[in-house]
Structure formats: structure tokens, C-alpha cells
Amino acid sequence: MYTVNADFVHTFAGNPLDRGQHLRKDEAALQALQNASSSRFLLFHQLKVATQAAGQLAWISHDEVPVAPRQLVFLGLDNGEGRFAASVEEATCVGSIAAFSDCRQAVAALSAAEGGIVSQARAMLDWHQRNPFCAVCGNPSRASRGGQVRQCDRCNKHVFPRTDPVAIMLIQNDTRGDYCLLGKSQGRMAQSNFYSALAGFVDQGESLEEAVRREVMEEAGITVGPVSYHSSQPWPFPSSLMIGCHGIALNQDIVIDTEEMADVAWFDRNQVLSAIAGDNPDLRIPGAGAIAHHLIKAWANA
Numbered sequence: 396m397y398t399v400n401a402d403f404v405h406t407f408a409g410n411p412l413d414r415g416q417h418l419r420k421d422e423a424a425l426q427a428l429q430n431a432s433s434s435r436f437l438l439f440h441q442l443k444v445a446t447q448a449a450g451q452l453a454w455i456s457h458d459e460v461p462v463a464p465r466q467l468v469f470l471g472l473d474n475g476e477g478r479f480a481a482s483v484e485e486a487t488c489v490g491s492i493a494a495f496s497d498c499r500q501a502v503a504a505l506s507a508a509e510g511g512i513v514s515q516a517r518a519m520l521d522w523h524q525r526n527p528f529c530a531v532c533g534n535p536s537r538a539s540r541g542g543q544v545r546q547c548d549r550c551n552k553h554v555f556p557r558t559d560p561v562a563i564m565l566i567q568n569d570t571r572g573d574y575c576l577l578g579k580s581q582g583r584m585a586q587s588n589f590y591s592a593l594a595g596f597v598d599q600g601e602s603l604e605e606a607v608r609r610e611v612m613e614e615a616g617i618t619v620g621p622v623s624y625h626s627s628q629p630w631p632f633p634s635s636l637m638i639g640c641h642g643i644a645l646n647q648d649i650v651i652d653t654e655e656m657a658d659v660a661w662f663d664r665n666q667v668l669s670a671i672a673g674d675n676p677d678l679r680i681p682g683a684g685a686i687a688h689h690l691i692k693a694w695a696n697a
């Protein structure tokens with residue numbers, strides 16, 4: 396079919412930090428690292444990230460971190476230096492901070508490395524915020540191992556952060572693949588000409604291939620035969636991993652799930668190529684920050 400590109404680095408991937416596993420069980424070493432003058436901190440306010448005037452991440456020193464941040468997590472090591480993230484109650488612009496920016500918008504101005512760090516930091520801080528209690532006994536739990544886990548001191552249960560797999564798939568009409576299947580959801584974009592690859596959460600006890608086939612059947616009434624993996628993208632809103640696939644349809648008659656989808660349709664290669672170029676008035680597709688763009692492009696350029 397087309398080249399499988401498992402090494403593709405998507406937006407929100409590319410985090411270069413050593414996650415410092417050897418330090419996480421050593422509370423004293425972690426505390427010393429946190430106090431070190433070489434350590435740097437990335438602040439978040441309401442899950443918006445601290446940025447400089449020109450858009451880069453605004454890392455600050457330990458002395459500049461507001462007293463008693465709401466949550467502080469250890470991200471990892473950059474050439475041996477500590478990197479931490481903290482959520483704060485007030486959006487105070489200390490150090491090089493010029494603004495607190497929405498992560499989806501901020502990432503456009505960041506390097507792949509910085510985008511990957513934002514992805515890790517946002518997902519970790521959000522998880523702590525949403526999970527203040529033990530999932531087993533309901534007692535308040537506390538962050539441990541630099542925020543890698545939450546521990547309950549009543550029942551001793553450790554609760555680890557979750558990552559939610561989402562199957563996202565571009566389906567072609569047959570083995571020739573002159574057409575691909577795109578859809579638009581009900582809701583905000585229902586009246587627009589904005590279409591994307593179909594997607595849905597992987598259910599419990601379900602393989603990725605099964606999730607691809609089930610979602611396409613549910614949303615479009617299309618039976619999918621062969622499924623192949625393309626690449627994956629962390630999507631920290633709040634904690635998804637988008638797993639990109641291609642698949643080949645075994646039938647072509649679309650039956651739309653109108654509760655979920657405003658439209659699902661086949662588009663030919665020329666329509667899609669002009670949409671990728673941004674000059675198709677009838678069809679818009681996601682930009683290069685989204686894995687859907689690259690799944691669509693890989694098919695269109697095959």
C-alpha cells in the first residue's frame with residue numbers, strides 16, 4: 396500500500412527528557428534536585444502553559460516559583476538538570492513569563508522537543524487535578540515518585556495515570572484506493588466543510604484492529620478488511636494516544652450514524668490533494684498539527 400512511517404514525530408511527541416526513573420523512588424534526591432539552582436520549572440495556570448513574549452516556553456528558576464504551587468511534578472532530566480512542571484492558582488508573570496497560553500495554540504510556535512514536554516506536563520498536571528482521591532477506598536491520596544503515581548496512605552493502593560488509546564483511521568474504498576472516507580461530527584462543525592478521518596476510543600478488551608473496524612461500521616456502515624498501522628500521536632486533552640491506521644473497505648455503501656455524524660462521504664484523490672493544498676472551497680481537512688492530516692496525506696500521495 397503506502398510506506399508505514401512509524402518513526403514520524405507528530406506535534407506533542409518528541410519529548411527529549413530522560414524521565415529520571417532512577418530518581419523517582421528516592422525522595423531525598425528528588426527534593427535536592429528540586430532545590431538545585433540548575434533546575435528549571437514550567438508553570439501552568441488552569442492548564443495553560445507559561446510562554447515568553449516570542450512564544451517559546453518560559454522556564455523559570457526555583458526562586459521564581461510561587462510559594463506552595465497547587466501541584467508540582469518532576470518531568471525528567473535535561474543533560475542531568477532537573478525539569479519540573481507546576482500548576483499555580485494565580486496567573487502571575489514572574490521571570491520570563493509573558494503569558495499563559497492554551498497548549499493547542501502555544502504548540503504551533505514550539506520546537507518538537509518543547510511540544511513533547513508540554514504534552515507530558517499538561518497530561519500529568521491534569522491527571523493529578525482530576526484524581527485527588529483513592530480510587531479504591533475514597534481517602535484523599537497524595538502524589539508520589541515525582542508525580543508518576545498517587546498513593547493512598549489508608550489502604551496503600553498505588554494509582555497510576557492512564558493513557559486512553561484512540562483509534563483514528565483513514566479508510567480507502569478498495570485495494571486500488573481512488574477514494575477515501577472522511578466524516579464530520581455532529582455539533583459545532585456540523586454545518587462546515589471541515590472533514591476528518593474517523594476516530595473513536597478503543598474499548599476495553601478490544602484490539603486496535605477491532606476498534607478500527609467497529610468504529611467505521613458504527614459511524615459509516617462500512618466493513619473494513621485489512622488494517623495497517625501508520626504512526627501515533629500523544630494528545631494531552633486530557634490523556635489520549637491517537638493511534639493512526641489505514642484500512643481497506645470491503646463495501647462502499649455508506650450508512651451514517653446520524654446521532655454522532657453530520658456527514659460521512661467518499662472523496663477522490665484530486666479533491667483531497669487540493670484540500671491539503673488549502674485551495675478546495677468545498678473541503679477543509681485538519682492541519683499538520685493533527686495526525687489525521689498525515690494519515691490523509693500518506694494516502695493522497697501514495
Ligand SMILES: [Zn+2]
Pocket residue numbers: 529530531532533534547548549550551552
Ligand atoms: Zn485507599
